[in-house]
Amino acid sequence: MEPFTRHTGIAAPLIKDDVNTDQIAPILPARGLKEDYQAMLFHRSRRREDGSEDPDFVLNKPQFRSPGILVTGQNFGAGSSRESAVWSMMANGIRVIVAKSFADIYRENCLQNGLLPIVLDGDCSEAFIARVIEVDGKGPFTVDLVAQRISGPGGGDVTFEIAAADRMRLLEGLDDIGLTLRHKDEIVSWERRAQATQPWLQSTRDNR
8 A cells, every 4th residue: 555654635624423434435326347436435425415516515615625634523434344435535635534533443444545544632633623624725734644743724733643553554555464464584484384394284185
């Protein structure tokens, strides 16, 4: 996956709690062999019943049509584990989500795909939300994973915490396969030892 070090973009405020993966990436009626993940993002939320765009939905507003950062509430990404709820974010250029909390599986899917999930707690979260709303897309914010800092218009820098292992895998662009391949030499060495000492484990013949 693509490494994450720093990302600059407009911050769009979707200040709701318990936004679930079916809302983020609904299953569209006309499904093909290749999904349009860009169109999938919040597809039902962005439309009225007659199919026209809802101008009140935040991502339909002119200043937020191409955000790089999404700012939201508690338990973001609840519901099913569909990975398309992360892919649709990435397809729209969103590389950072700042939330009060994340559903565990959704957060893990973010880390597996190079999308940075940031949790801001308490007063820090409320102050940042108010700042993003006040800025209203007039200027970009920069999220620096190396420094663990958010900077931008309307105030000073905001620091955030992230587990060292999660930070490392994002900075180096490592999903679970990538993390495993860091131990390739040890894996190859074990396979050679096993082949020499336990050759019966290597056989694929059907002896029935």
